[in-house]
Amino acid sequence: MSILCFRTEDVNSGGFMLRVEERFEVESESPHESFITPYDTFDWRMYGNGYFAYATPTSFNIQESLAPSPFLEREMRSVPRFWWEFKDDRLRALLKNITGIRALLPLPGLEIHEQKHRVRNEDGKIVGRLSILTHAASEDGARCYLLIEPLRGYAEERDSLSAMARKSGMKRLPCPLLEDLLLVHDIHPGDYSSKLDIGLRRTQTITEAALAIHGQLLSTMRSNIPGIIQDYDTEFLHDFRVATRRTRACLSQIKEAFPPAIAAEYNAGFKKIAQRCNVLRDLDVYLLEKQRYYDLLPQHLHQGLDQYFAHIKRRRKAQHKSFADFLQTKTFASTLENWGAFLESPQTPAGSPPAIEVARSRIRDRFRKIIKKGRKISTASPDKDLHSLRIDCKRLRYLLEFFASLFPAKKMDRLIKHMKGLQDNLGEFNDLAVQQGNLSVYLARSGHNAPQHQLRSAAIGGLLAVLSNRQNEVREEFFHSFAEFDSKQVHTLCKELFGEG
Amino acid sequence: MRILSFYSIKGGVGKTTAAVNLAYLNAREGRRTLLCDLDPQASASFYFRIKPMSGQNSKMLVSAQRKASEFVRATDYENLDLLPSDISFRKLDIQIDKARKPKSQLKHTFRQFDGEYDTLFIDCPPNITLLSENIFRVSDIMLVPVIPTTLSRRTYEQLCDFLLKQEIDVERVIPFFSMVDRRKNMHKQMMEDLRGAHPGFLEHYIPYRSDIEKMGTFRAPLPAVYPESRSAREMVSLWREVLERASV
Ligand SMILES: Nc1ncnc2c1ncn2[C@@H]1O[C@H](COP(=O)(O)OP(=O)(O)OP(=O)(O)O)[C@@H](O)[C@H]1O
Numbered sequence: 001m002s003i004l005c006f007r008t009e010d011v012n013s014g015g016f017m018l019r020v021e022e023r024f025e026v027e028s029e030s031p032h033e034s035f036i037t038p039y040d041t042f043d044w045r046m047y048g049n050g051y052f053a054y055a056t057p058t059s060f061n062i063q064e065s066l067a068p069s070p071f072l073e074r075e076m077r078s079v080p081r082f083w084w085e086f087k088d089d090r091l092r093a094l095l096k097n098i099t100g101i102r103a104l105l106p107l108p109g110l111e112i113h114e115q116k117h118r119v120r121n122e123d124g125k126i127v128g129r130l131s132i133l134t135h136a137a138s139e140d141g142a143r144c145y146l147l148i149e150p151l152r153g154y155a156e157e158r159d160s161l162s163a164m165a166r167k168s169g170m171k172r173l174p175c176p177l178l179e180d181l182l183l184v185h186d187i188h189p190g191d192y193s194s195k196l197d198i199g200l201r202r203t204q205t206i207t208e209a210a211l212a213i214h215g216q217l218l219s220t221m222r223s224n225i226p227g228i229i230q231d232y233d234t235e236f237l238h239d240f241r242v243a244t245r246r247t248r249a250c251l252s253q254i255k256e257a258f259p260p261a262i263a264a265e266y267n268a269g270f271k272k273i274a275q276r277c278n279v280l281r282d283l284d285v286y287l288l289e290k291q292r293y294y295d296l297l298p299q300h301l302h303q304g305l306d307q308y309f310a311h312i313k314r315r316r317k318a319q320h321k322s323f324a325d326f327l328q329t330k331t332f333a334s335t336l337e338n339w340g341a342f343l344e345s346p347q348t349p350a351g352s353p354p355a356i357e358v359a360r361s362r363i364r365d366r367f368r369k370i371i372k373k374g375r376k377i378s379t380a381s382p383d384k385d386l387h388s389l390r391i392d393c394k395r396l397r398y399l400l401e402f403f404a405s406l407f408p409a410k411k412m413d414r415l416i417k418h419m420k421g422l423q424d425n426l427g428e429f430n431d432l433a434v435q436q437g438n439l440s441v442y443l444a445r446s447g448h449n450a451p452q453h454q455l456r457s458a459a460i461g462g463l464l465a466v467l468s469n470r471q472n473e474v475r476e477e478f479f480h481s482f483a484e485f486d487s488k489q490v491h492t493l494c495k496e497l498f499g500e501g
Numbered sequence: 502m503r504i505l506s507f508y509s510i511k512g513g514v515g516k517t518t519a520a521v522n523l524a525y526l527n528a529r530e531g532r533r534t535l536l537c538d539l540d541p542q543a544s545a546s547f548y549f550r551i552k553p554m555s556g557q558n559s560k561m562l563v564s565a566q567r568k569a570s571e572f573v574r575a576t577d578y579e580n581l582d583l584l585p586s587d588i589s590f591r592k593l594d595i596q597i598d599k600a601r602k603p604k605s606q607l608k609h610t611f612r613q614f615d616g617e618y619d620t621l622f623i624d625c626p627p628n629i630t631l632l633s634e635n636i637f638r639v640s641d642i643m644l645v646p647v648i649p650t651t652l653s654r655r656t657y658e659q660l661c662d663f664l665l666k667q668e669i670d671v672e673r674v675i676p677f678f679s680m681v682d683r684r685k686n687m688h689k690q691m692m693e694d695l696r697g698a699h700p701g702f703l704e705h706y707i708p709y710r711s712d713i714e715k716m717g718t719f720r721a722p723l724p725a726v727y728p729e730s731r732s733a734r735e736m737v738s739l740w741r742e743v744l745e746r747a748s749v
């Protein structure tokens with residue numbers, strides 16, 4: 001039985017407590033004030049999983065969002081950013097699952113006055129607990145809530161308390177309490193996700209559709225900028241880059257939407273922005289995968305890797321500073337501003353075709369191209385053929401994501417699932433190539449004479465060998481992944497979704 | 502989920518008193534606890550101010566149609582729930598006898614609480630019946646209060662004989678002294694004799710005390726109301742010893 005939450009203007013109004021006292025014995029606890037700071041990742045992973053994390057000045061707590069009290073409470077004066085920085089095992093395990101590589105960030109604090117009451121029946125048995133919460137000083141006046149915490153086996157009493165609340169003019173809160181409280185600060189839990197979610201209508205023209213897509217992507221870019229500058233975690237940059245890539249893919253693949261000159265101009269502009277952070281992202285990935293590298297090598301070579309990662313960290317710091325500086329330049333600001341202004345009042349070509357038609361034919365073409373290219377790949381093909389196929393798959397994936405809302409969701413999900421194996425395979429192949437390239441450059445540039453350099457070279461050499469072996473394996477696996485994609489099922493699915501053209 | 506039952510052939514020896522207080526202490530330490538009041542006298546339910554059920558519900562313990570978990574009620578204490586007694590539990594014996602596997606019926610019934618609770622406490626009615634045989638089979642541990650008197654000694658030994666005959670592991674039985682009056686020499690002597698004859702009695706025991714007797718008036722576990730009292734502290738020590746012995 002979860003807690004019932006009511007919003008009220010003032011608990012005494014409507015005589016709620018009087019009503020309760022008519023029927024039950026009420027025992028009040030002494031009121032207390034608390035100052036809590038809610039925590040969540042930027043993409044609301046706690047909230048999305050039904051949890052609410054918050055800190056008091058002396059503790060860190062997690063509760064289910066509809067529960068009356070935390071199920072995990074740990075003394076702590078400052079809250080670390082990442083799960084692996086917490087000391088407590090249960091907390092680490094839980095946060096690892098939910099937050100992953102994202103940082104837990106503090107939200108604006110909430111000052112809460114709480115008054116609890118125990119409700120007893122004629123035997124003196126507690127049959128319900130009430131809690132009246134008031135949020136102090138906020139612009140739109142105090143917010144007041146009544147929480148009815150039911151007890152197992154006392155559903156009848158809960159129902160009558162709830163009826164009394166309704167009779168007193170209170171309204172059931174349609175969302176978790178935290179969500180309503182944060183509205184005080186104009187914060188809307190769950191309002192950011194890195195997933196594209198564009199609701200297109202079948203009657204829209206391709207220009208209208210493109211505007212909707214670009215609008216969402218621009219807002220994603222904008223909202224990630226402060227996090228990149230502050231360097232909270234690696235995913236701000238990642239999401240920002242994905243949004244620029246999607247923007248470019250949309251500009252180049254959906255040519256009917258805007259005048260070609262404009263599309264080309266912005267495509268080039270976003271390309272420049274993305275190039276400025278390519279190295280930074282690569283370095284982020286290394287650091288995220290650090291443990292894996294260590295695991296690949298025997299213990300006695302780890303020392304060699306320490307030097308390598310110290311070097312990566314230094315480089316990353318410099319790269320981050322330079323990109324963060326760039327994000328604060330006028331040039332960058334005006335690129336986004338101009339793009340935003342264009343989206344507000346676009347120059348649209350006359351006679352823009354319906355989005356659904358463009359989507360169908362573009363997806364069909366890309367699909368055919370992938371099949372044709374993929375079938376040509378043999379054990380003798382050069383690596384660049386696989387890289388080129390990877391780009392095509394990515395383009396197809398973007399198209400599917402842009403236009404997902406125009407097609408039946410279940411079939412689209414199935415198609416994307418079928419693509420995943422192939423994309424993962426090609427992605428890993430590419431990552432391994434990039435990593436080997438970077439390691440080789442590092443090896444060539446660093447000195448070889450001093451003894452610590454020898455250890456370092458041995459470590460890098462060892463890694464190169466392991467990565468190259470793995471890359472060969474991945475190449476062999478390609479044929480299997482591709483065959484799965486080039487299957488009768490997938491062909492039928494595509495025909496059903498996008499027609500025969 | 503571990504199952505602990507409080508049992509003795511003899512009535513009025515302190516089973517319910519121990520079950521109520523020790524279940525509370527177990528819950529207070531953070532283990533999710535369910536106390537099952539299987540005695541139709543409903544004393545355990547009474548101590549928690551929970552009304553016994555309406556009188557037709559014994560079937561939930563013997564058939565799959567009604568789930569016992571639907572009848573569970575929260576006590577006033579965190580982590581502690583109670584399955585209230587029902588007057589129809591008087592007829593449990595007959596119903597268990599009619600069940601498909603009369604000797605292990607309750608084992609099946611209590612499985613439904615696996616995962617939901619860490620410890621299940623069972624307060625039993627006195628006597629040896631089909632119900633108590635079921636309880637012997639389902640319990641990981643049986644706590645047996647013994648008043649240090651000649652009569653109690655006899656019934657304790659009867660119980661041991663019975664369990665041996667039924668080939669029920671006597672290791673699972675933990676006897677302890679209850680309602681001990683330290684002013685009575687006879688109690689002291691009997692405790693010594695019994696410890697000599699039956700190793701396995703807990704070191705700690707529950708003395709006869711007026712605050713314990715008054716539980717019927719304040720209707721709550723004693724350590725919840727008088728956490729600092731001697732009686733409460735002695736109960737805590739006894740419970741510690743049980744935990745060490747049985748790793749609940
Ligand atoms: N340690 C004690 N000191 C004082 N009084 C006690 C003590 N233990 C139990 N009593 C009282 O003795 C009576 C019987 O105790 P209790 O109900 O716990 O025994 P029981 O074995 O459960 O009885 P029954 O067989 O009827 O279920 C109760 O009135 C109880 O208050």
Ligand SMILES: [Mg+2]
Nearest residue numbers: 516517540544
């Ligand atoms: Mg009893």
